[in-house]
Amino acid sequence: MNIAVLASGYGSNLQAIIDAIKENRIQACLRVVFSDKKTAFALKRAQDAHVCVVESFSPKEFSSREVFDLKVVELLKREHIDVVILAGYMRILTPVFVKAFENRILNIHPSLLPNFKGAHAIKDAFNAGVKETGVSVHVVDEELDHGFVLAQEVVDIKQEDTLETLEARIHQVEHQLYPKVIDAFLRGQFNQMKK
Ligand code: GRF
Numbered sequence: 001m002n003i004a005v006l007a008s009g010y011g012s013n014l015q016a017i018i019d020a021i022k023e024n025r026i027q028a029c030l031r032v033v034f035s036d037k038k039t040a041f042a043l044k045r046a047q048d049a050h051v052c053v054v055e056s057f058s059p060k061e062f063s064s065r066e067v068f069d070l071k072v073v074e075l076l077k078r079e080h081i082d083v084v085i086l087a088g089y090m091r092i093l094t095p096v097f098v099k100a101f102e103n104r105i106l107n108i109h110p111s112l113l114p115n116f117k118g119a120h121a122i123k124d125a126f127n128a129g130v131k132e133t134g135v136s137v138h139v140v141d142e143e144l145d146h147g148f149v150l151a152q153e154v155v156d157i158k159q160e161d162t163l164e165t166l167e168a169r170i171h172q173v174e175h176q177l178y179p180k181v182i183d184a185f186l187r188g189q190f191n192q193m194k195k
Pocket of ligand 1: 007009010011087
């Protein structure tokens with residue numbers, strides 16, 4: 001199976017995936033790493049790991065979101081990508097993208113979906129004063145942070161937590177959970193899933 005990772009930022013989840021592939025905890029070939037941000041540290045991680053295709057182009061260079069997504073889809077198809085992994089990719093995919101890889105796009109989100117969707121999920125949960133939050137891995141559809149949930153893990157919010165300590169624990173959970181779910185997905189363990 002060929003996979004691609006799309007990331008916009010630091011790329012710690014990308015790194016967890018790279019490490020898991022090296023250690024055979026994910027059986028797949030990471031063929032493409034793509035970013036919509038040319039300065040994303042994720043690109044450096046991909047280069048250091050000698051990923052075959054490390055590519056970036058900016059949405060600003062395209063006339064619409066659809067045209068941009070079509071260009072990304074074209075790249076992924078050219079490289080025979082089977083499954084697309086979003087890892088901190090800060091864009092909502094347009095229908096042209098979702099349809100091109102229907103039920104073959106995964107995302108990780110730092111909350112227990114459907115709670116706390118959006119770009120500030122950890123902070124929003126922390127400020128809401130809830131006792132627990134967590135991490136979700138889901139199939140991507142055309143709605144933000146929506147789609148069939150494949151796995152979730154709870155993270156308790158302790159009284160002594162600061163936003164920073166909570167973020168650190170959530171990221172630790174992400175780095176364990178995402179590789180496991182990706183590998184299970186690639187092995188077809190979710191084939192019975194509902195849409
Ligand atoms: C993670 O918290 C992920 O759940 C969210 O964006 C963040 C990306 O972090 N979608 P990184 O770039 O993988 O370090």
